[in-house]
Amino acid sequence: MSYTVSEFVSDLQHLHGQALEETAMMEAVKPLALKLAGDGAWFNEKMLTIDDTLGVGITTLHEEDDHSLTVIAVAWSDKDLKVPPHDHGTWAVVAGVRGIERNTLWERQDDGSHEDPDYAEVAPVSELDISLGDVICMGSGAIHTVDNVGEGISLSLHTYGRNPNTTERHQYDTENNCAKAFKVDFDSTGAN
Template sequence: MPAPQAKDRPYTLENYVADLRRITAETDEEDEIIRRVGPLAQRLAVDKSWLQDKYYQTNGEQGFNAFLLHEEPDHSLAVLAVNWLPGRGAPPHDHGTWAVISGVDGVERNTRYARVDDRSRPDRAELEVKHEINADAGELICMKTGGIHSVHNDGSDVTLSLHTYGTHPNFTERSQFDLETGEKKDFKVQVE
């Protein structure tokens, strides 16, 4: 359970990090971590006491921008604010770790994929759409290690979401996938 908070006090990034540390010290079971972290990520996303104007500064080359809010010295428990330019997004990708993502501002189309090939070729993957949702402020996208999704901002304004990872994705075996060619390659992002 999260540490008790007075209802009139904000749920701060520091509170969230303390809860992440406690939860991951109590269990290493991904389902349990995601179940317990999800409501806390929603609470922090809705509270917005951590939010700064700079988290809306975009990166036109990348199509999105990521800001590191917290990361443990061993690269675990990474928390990022990620914005998405209108009409842009990220191709199908995995994170190489568990992920809990909560909408902060705007709607982001999230498409989940199943990998349907036999995994015999390390540089190729065949994906099939499992489902698609439009995640609004406060909504959760939770993924276990190996889950694959893509993100797209169909709106006319910059969107923002709060991302929490078991390990910073730039320090995992993370891949992106090309739906047309089947190519699988490394996926690293610029983080401020």
């Protein structure tokens, strides 16, 4: 039985209406995201077009009018990936579709009391490889980087509690120990 993007979105909307707290919401979304990632009928080759800015290609599959419940397909370059450590400012459930993506999770090492409000020290603490059949859940405070460790361009299905471009999200500069606002140009590849 196929499972379409619109069925996924309608299941998400139903869950959203229950106003679950973040961890419960991610747990509920997880099997649905795995089901959609496994279906593959929504996939098209144009989604693998990479934009040079960050080495990713982003295709929006759904976004609510109020910017909540955003679903995107993200292709990751196997050559020139430049996405810095970042958070999303909302929960995220990421299911593997093609290739192998290594998610490195980072944690803040400072207590946020530095006189410079943008000061932030982060360090990697764990890794998780995701392929088709795997999913990773990240709460609002999670910081990660992604490396494409398989062969060819990889693809994953990302579901967010809000479009991360409408949250207070950050990228982390590990050389200068600072956090900066982070916006990503969705659909920069024109793949839609």
